[in-house]
Amino acid sequence: MTFRGNLPWRIASFAVAAGFVLLWQWIADLKLVSPVFLPGPDRAWNALVAGMTEGDLATKLVATVERMIWGWLIASLAGIALGAAIGISPRMRAYVAPMLEFLRPLPASAIIPVAIALLGLSDAMVLFVIAFGALWPVLLATIHGFSAVEPRLYEVGAALGLTRRQTIMKLSLPSASPDILAGMRLGLTVALILAVVCEMLAGRDGLGNWILLSARSFRAPDLYAGVILLGALGFLSSVAIDWTEQRLLRWRARAR
Amino acid sequence: MRARGLLLPLLLLVAAELGMRLSGTQSMALAAPSDVFLSLLSAIGDGSLLVATRDTLTVAFAGLAIGTAVGLAFGILFGLVPPLNRLMEVTIEAIRPVPSVALIPIAMLALGFGYRMGIAIVAFACAFPMLILTRAAIAGIEPRLFEVARALRLSAMQRVFKIILPAAFPRIMVAFRLAAGIALVVAVTVEIAANPLGLGYGILIAQQALDPARMLAYLVWIGIVGYALNWALVGAQHGMFGRAGGAEARQ
Numbered sequence: 001m002t003f004r005g006n007l008p009w010r011i012a013s014f015a016v017a018a019g020f021v022l023l024w025q026w027i028a029d030l031k032l033v034s035p036v037f038l039p040g041p042d043r044a045w046n047a048l049v050a051g052m053t054e055g056d057l058a059t060k061l062v063a064t065v066e067r068m069i070w071g072w073l074i075a076s077l078a079g080i081a082l083g084a085a086i087g088i089s090p091r092m093r094a095y096v097a098p099m100l101e102f103l104r105p106l107p108a109s110a111i112i113p114v115a116i117a118l119l120g121l122s123d124a125m126v127l128f129v130i131a132f133g134a135l136w137p138v139l140l141a142t143i144h145g146f147s148a149v150e151p152r153l154y155e156v157g158a159a160l161g162l163t164r165r166q167t168i169m170k171l172s173l174p175s176a177s178p179d180i181l182a183g184m185r186l187g188l189t190v191a192l193i194l195a196v197v198c199e200m201l202a203g204r205d206g207l208g209n210w211i212l213l214s215a216r217s218f219r220a221p222d223l224y225a226g227v228i229l230l231g232a233l234g235f236l237s238s239v240a241i242d243w244t245e246q247r248l249l250r251w252r253a254r255a256r
Numbered sequence: 257m258r259a260r261g262l263l264l265p266l267l268l269l270v271a272a273e274l275g276m277r278l279s280g281t282q283s284m285a286l287a288a289p290s291d292v293f294l295s296l297l298s299a300i301g302d303g304s305l306l307v308a309t310r311d312t313l314t315v316a317f318a319g320l321a322i323g324t325a326v327g328l329a330f331g332i333l334f335g336l337v338p339p340l341n342r343l344m345e346v347t348i349e350a351i352r353p354v355p356s357v358a359l360i361p362i363a364m365l366a367l368g369f370g371y372r373m374g375i376a377i378v379a380f381a382c383a384f385p386m387l388i389l390t391r392a393a394i395a396g397i398e399p400r401l402f403e404v405a406r407a408l409r410l411s412a413m414q415r416v417f418k419i420i421l422p423a424a425f426p427r428i429m430v431a432f433r434l435a436a437g438i439a440l441v442v443a444v445t446v447e448i449a450a451n452p453l454g455l456g457y458g459i460l461i462a463q464q465a466l467d468p469a470r471m472l473a474y475l476v477w478i479g480i481v482g483y484a485l486n487w488a489l490v491g492a493q494h495g496m497f498g499r500a501g502g503a504e505a506r507q
Contacts, residue, residue, distance in 0.1 A: 006342075013346040020347055037365035098261025105437060105482030109445035110456065110475055113463035117285035117471065193355045197449045200360070208357075212450075215361030223365070227358045234353030 039221045047221035048228060057210070061229055064195050064206040067123075068237075071130025072191040076184050079135045083142025084168060087176070093147060104140060108133030108190060109197055116202070126198040133194045134187035141183025145176025178249060185241045192234055207233075287469035296473035304458070305477060312454035313481075315371055316443035319378020320436055326379065327386025327435070328428070332416065334387070335394025335424075348387070356381035356442050360450050370453070374446045381442040382435040389431035393424035426497055433489045440482055455481070 021041050027033055028040030039047075051057030086092045086100075112129050119125035149172050157167045173180075199208030211226035269289045276288035287295075299305035334341035356377055363373040401423055405415045421428075447456025455478050462471035 009342045010346075013343050016343045017346040017350060037362060094260045095264050099265050102265075102483055103479065105440070105486045106475075106479040107441040107444040107482065109441070109448050110459060110478045112448055113459045113471055114285060114475060117463050117466075117468060189355075193357050193445070196355055196357045197445055200357075200449050211358060211361045215364050218365070220365065223361055227354060227362065230358040231350070231354035234355055235349070238353055 043221040044224035048225035074131040075134035079138025087143040087146025121202040134191040137186035138183040145179030291469040295469035308458040315374035316439040320439040323379035323382025327383040331387040331390025335391040393427035
């Protein structure tokens with residue numbers, strides 16, 4: 001994904017992608033695949049434009065984005081705080097880490113029925129599930145980051161007479177930040193997936209609900225418009241994390 | 257070390273048991289651990305849990321197999337032919353961020369409910385990490401190995417099977433472990449969201465039947481299945497490469 005002298009390649013690569021869209025159009029036009037579930041890109045695009053301008057697709061997009069971001073922020077803050085508390089002390093790690101390792105492979109979506117039983121089909125439920133699911137990658141990455149801090153840094157900290165708080169803020173946290181950001185990146189992907197699933201299940205207004213309802217009423221162009229938006233959302237959130245990572249970790253690149 | 261790890265879960269279980277028994281709570285969401293355990297035994301006893309497990313694992317493994325094969329094939333191809341990789345970059349990067357669950361409604365329309373729908377979505381979810389990591393594994397192969405291949409005048413097929421796959425194998429195995437974890441998660445998620453079969457559907461039905469003990473029993477079981485799968489894969493990795501191989505692969 002570098003841009004150094006790659007412009008011709010980039011253009012060629014976009015041309016190839018455009019070629020695939022044309023192929024899609026051609027397949028749809030010739031009705032090689034039933035138009036019930038494969039509308040052409042033209043119809044999907046029209047549905048997208050109509051939904052964004054006249055329909056309420058934009059509000060649904062915003063609803064999904066808000067859920068995803070809030071759940072992810074809660075998960076990230078809680079994950080970093082808990083992970084720091086557990087990761088800083090070897091004794092805590094010995095007691096808590098095995099249980100976390102056991103819970104890690106549990107699919108986060110399996111918690112949805114439990115959350116529905118506890119909180120009902122509410123926005124609080126959706127937020128809880130997203131935060132719970134996105135918590136694990138951040139929590140485990142933070143624990144790992146904190147436990148992998150170069151021990152000599154702590155010796156330096158002790159020699160400088162840093163307080164515990166200063167040690168965490170000035171030594172452990174910066175040193176663990178690449179791990180934490182990697183965890184947060186994974187957490188954001190999980191947050192988007194869970195937001196969509198929860199909207200489907202709980203019928204909360206959003207893109208997940210939109211694509212499910214579109215499919216049920218055989219409005220394939222609307223369905224594809226929603227899927228395209230979700231793909232764009234996934235792409236943009238990954239770009240945003242890339243950008244943040246580069247800014248936050250610039251000191252690290254410079255140190256090398 | 258092991259005993260200390262067990263202390264916290266045991267304490268939590270005892271606290272949950274005492275809390276439920278002493279307060280006499282009648283909840284639609286919570287159940288005492290002993291009731292959950294009994295419910296788990298009865299679900300195993302009447303076979304429903306095992307059928308659900310079979311369905312979920314069928315979907316997960318079939319999807320994993322297809323997704324891995326596709327991802328591996330394209331990963332090797334893109335890894336070996338850099339111009340092709342560069343040409344396909346925009347296309348791949350445009351499809352990859354689509355969340356796998358967004359395909360559920362499309363699969364519903366195109367394939368209907370059942371195994372095929374789950375398998376297709378799991379395959380989609382597994383193919384991309386496999387492709388990306390295989391490509392990276394091949395890019396990371398010691399260049400001299402290719403010189404050796406050229407000196408030995410190996411054919412393209414021989415190069416793939418004698419040089420490239422063995423050299424990239426430890427890292428491909430890591431990718432496979434990741435994909436296997438994704439396969440189970442996606443399989444369960446598809447069942448919870450739409451597909452009426454398997455463990456995900458079982459837990460959803462238990463919730464709708466207001467049977468918290470059974471719901472939590474399914475949750476615990478899904479956790480056990482996930483843990484066992486991960487354990488088996490880590491074990492296989494260690495068995496194949498030994499400790500050193502595992503350490504190298506983890507980088």
